[in-house]
Structures are given as C-alpha cells and as structure tokens.
Amino acid sequence: MRYVIIGNGVASIGAIEGIRANDPQGEILVVSEEAFPTYGRPLISYYLADKVAERHLPLRPDSFYTDHHVAMKLQSKVTAIDPVTQTLTTEHGESIAYDRLLLALGGAPYLPAIAGISGPGVFTFTQRGDVDALRTAVKQARRVVVVGAGLIALKAAEALAAMGKEVTLAVRSRLMRSYFDEHASELLKRHLEQKGLAFAQGHSPQALLRDENGVLTALETDKGQLPADVVIMAAGVRPQTDLAKTADINVGLGIQADDHMRTSALNIFAAGDCVEAAEMLSGSPVVMPIWPNAFNQGYNAGANMAGADLKYPGSLNMNSISYWGLPTTSVGMVNPPADQGYEVHLESDPARFAYRKLVFKDDRLVGCILLQDVDMAGFYTGFIRFRITLDAKAKDSLLQGRPSPLDWPEPLIQAELKYGGAYAAGELIA
Numbered sequence: 001m002r003y004v005i006i007g008n009g010v011a012s013i014g015a016i017e018g019i020r021a022n023d024p025q026g027e028i029l030v031v032s033e034e035a036f037p038t039y040g041r042p043l044i045s046y047y048l049a050d051k052v053a054e055r056h057l058p059l060r061p062d063s064f065y066t067d068h069h070v071a072m073k074l075q076s077k078v079t080a081i082d083p084v085t086q087t088l089t090t091e092h093g094e095s096i097a098y099d100r101l102l103l104a105l106g107g108a109p110y111l112p113a114i115a116g117i118s119g120p121g122v123f124t125f126t127q128r129g130d131v132d133a134l135r136t137a138v139k140q141a142r143r144v145v146v147v148g149a150g151l152i153a154l155k156a157a158e159a160l161a162a163m164g165k166e167v168t169l170a171v172r173s174r175l176m177r178s179y180f181d182e183h184a185s186e187l188l189k190r191h192l193e194q195k196g197l198a199f200a201q202g203h204s205p206q207a208l209l210r211d212e213n214g215v216l217t218a219l220e221t222d223k224g225q226l227p228a229d230v231v232i233m234a235a236g237v238r239p240q241t242d243l244a245k246t247a248d249i250n251v252g253l254g255i256q257a258d259d260h261m262r263t264s265a266l267n268i269f270a271a272g273d274c275v276e277a278a279e280m281l282s283g284s285p286v287v288m289p290i291w292p293n294a295f296n297q298g299y300n301a302g303a304n305m306a307g308a309d310l311k312y313p314g315s316l317n318m319n320s321i322s323y324w325g326l327p328t329t330s331v332g333m334v335n336p337p338a339d340q341g342y343e344v345h346l347e348s349d350p351a352r353f354a355y356r357k358l359v360f361k362d363d364r365l366v367g368c369i370l371l372q373d374v375d376m377a378g379f380y381t382g383f384i385r386f387r388i389t390l391d392a393k394a395k396d397s398l399l400q401g402r403p404s405p406l407d408w409p410e411p412l413i414q415a416e417l418k419y420g421g422a423y424a425a426g427e428l429i430a
Helices: 012-021 039-046 062-067 128-137 151-162 182-194 240-247 291-305 377-385 392-399 410-419 420-428
Strands: 001-007 027-031 070-073 078-082 087-090 095-097 100-103 107-109 142-145 166-171 198-201 205-209 216-221 224-227 231-235 237-239 269-270 276-280 318-323 326-332 344-350 354-360 365-371
Touching: 001 012, 012 100, 012 291, 039 128, 039 151, 070 216, 078 166, 078 240, 087 354, 128 231, 142 151, 151 166, 151 182, 151 231, 151 318, 182 198, 182 344, 182 365, 216 231, 240 326, 269 291, 291 392, 318 392, 326 377, 354 392, 365 377
Parallel strands: 001 027, 001 100, 027 070, 100 269, 142 166, 142 231, 166 198
Antiparallel strands: 078 087, 087 095, 107 237, 205 216, 216 224, 318 326, 326 365, 344 354, 354 365
16 A cells, blocks of 8 residues: 655644554655655744754654655655546656545645735745745844734744844734634733734735835835835635645635545545644534644544544644743634523633633533633643533532543543543544
8 A cells, every 4th residue: 555645744744643553564655845854833933033943843753754664755846636547746747656645735824915025025934944034034134024913923923023123013803813802812912012022903914115126115004004124924824725626626615524534536635734624513614724633634534544444523723822921722612602602701810911711502611711821721621622511510610710630421531541532532422
C-alpha cells in the first residue's frame, strides 16, 4: 500500500501516526511545497522575536521520519490530482502514484484586492518562510501596521512590539471574535494597550500608499491613513481548495469530508485547515482551522486510510494561549444565540483582567471563556468535549469554579484512563 500525503503540517503528523498504528509496512510519502519538515506554526511569532531558537521549531525530531519509514519531497508543489489514474503531478512535472491520498493542504492567508498590496513591504504571517523574510525587512523599520484581530495578527504584533517596533493593529471588529465575546475582547484589548500596542478600531483597509520610489509609507483605511514602514496582512486564512476543485472533489467552504475524513473521491481523504467536517456539539459541517482538530482529523484519516473504521467525533472550537502574559482559554459555544434556551453565567474582575463565562444548554456545559484564571481549563473542556449531563451537584461545582472529573460517568473515567483520548470516550457518549 502506498500512502501519499500532500502537506506537511500537524495534520500530516497525525496521519503518519494513524497510518503506522494500523499498517507498519506500507510506503508513506509526504509532498510539501515548503522547504522544512513539520514545525510548530504557533511558535513562529516567538521565533521572530528570538524567544525560541530555530532548533526548537520542529514538531518532531528528524528521527520521527526515519523511525516511521516516511519519505519526503520538500519544495515540491502539487499542481494536479487525477482521481481516475490515482496520480498527482508536481510543478516539476513529476508524476506520483498513490493507493491512498490525504489532502492536508492547510489554509492560505486572505489578501484583500486593494491597490499596492503586491509591492514590497507587505507580508503575511503563517509560515516559517514569512518570518525569515519579515525579519530582514523590519531591521530598518520603525512603524508596523498589522491588519487583523485574530490569533495570527495578535501574536505577530506581540513579537514585533517585543522587538522595539511601534505597532498598530488595524481591526474591523472585536479581538478574537471567533473565541471571545465583547467583554473578553475588551479586557484583552486593554491588557495589550498597557503593553504598548495601539489599536485602530473599526478600520477597513483600502490601499497601500507608496512614495515615488515604490517604498511603502502608509496603509490607507476608510477612516484615514496609518503610517507604516511594514504592513502585515493577517486578516484570516482561507482553506486551500483549488486542487480539490480541479479534481472534481466536493468543496463547500472547505474540502468536504465525512465522519471518516473521506472526500467524495475514491481513496482520497482530507484533514486539517482545508477541511469542512462535522462540529462536535451541533453535528453541522464547519471549517475550524485549529491545531488539535487538525491533528485529530489527520490521525483519523491516516487510520482509516490504513483500513481502520475510526469515526471522527467532530471538531471542537477551542483556543488556549497567552497574550503577553495574559493566559486565556475559550472552548465550545461561547457566543450563543439569544432566545434559544442557553443559560449564561459570568464573573469578571477587570482590575486583574480576569473573566469566567460558562454557557449551559439542556443540563450540559457547552462553552466557556477563561481569562487569567485558567488552571481548571482542562476539566471544563472535558465536560464540554464529552457532553456530560450534569446533576445539580456537578453543575454547582462548575458554577463555583471547581470542575472535577469525579463528576464524569464511571465508564468515561475508565475509558480516559485506558486510552487517554477523545476517540474511545467519544464512542461512549455518541
């Protein structure tokens, strides 16, 4: 059996492990347009600010690939897939055959169609190559504008401010809107302002302004100009779906995958940021580009490519990261629709930038936001992930800030102790 994986992110790592758990002998080939083996993308902001050394970027040591008998083709962009002949073609004209194929294509930075965006001084911030180029450019820069209000934008801004740059974030709406509510976003904004970041709230990019020599001078927005020597476009990513579309594979917002991560094409699977798959709480198909989901989807796909029958339990919206010393966690349904039976409990201590929001529906915890006090985040996540029905005592423990796995059903506790993962538990609670 020959397994081919297009892409070399965390979904690829999951797939390799899923394949080898079920097939120790089959041939595995990873094809990637990047020049590096898999690295920790969330680390690139720390790498930019010299807080993480280059040697610490790889997700797995080189021995991972040799131990798992994985061949790699780096700097090889795939330009076409033929599901009929089960081959793919690279930009170098090479034809590669597969028995099972995984599309782990990731996402591409969103670039608005505005004047001046293709000139020098404009960068994205999703890959290690972006950091290498940006590091050179910002040596002589003083003013940097970061466009965006999500994780990529905030971590890029934090790294550049730590390098001594004057950083302004041009944001159209609230910070981390996919994970935070208005109050949490405002607390995070005030915290970052205290650290020296500036915000141009409600600004929408219109053009990049340049002098007569083509040198970047400012970002033009609908509310005026923001002086800039460098602009980072970090207003989100879009699933990479072009390869799938040209191969007549079903695509919605992302490449559509079933509960075994199979696409509409025979022997082709998909995982990671390019995928539209079921959401855990609602069962609806969503694109949810976050690391844990990408790894789990990759593992699920790899196992099923190798003959397993492993059902993906669904993606869970979650984010846990520290912003300039402020730890935060967001899990599940944190912005529930009004008048649909959701019960919301809030506690806030603005002086400490502390916040706790719990969202309940039908005797279950379905979402939480934690700022500052995140020690119990893993337990809250367990209640949400395993969709545990709460009695009065368990719910009171959550409301008092004392979530305990002792309130989990006994079969679930035993499954977690035995398997240590969501798949076994997910089967118990499905």
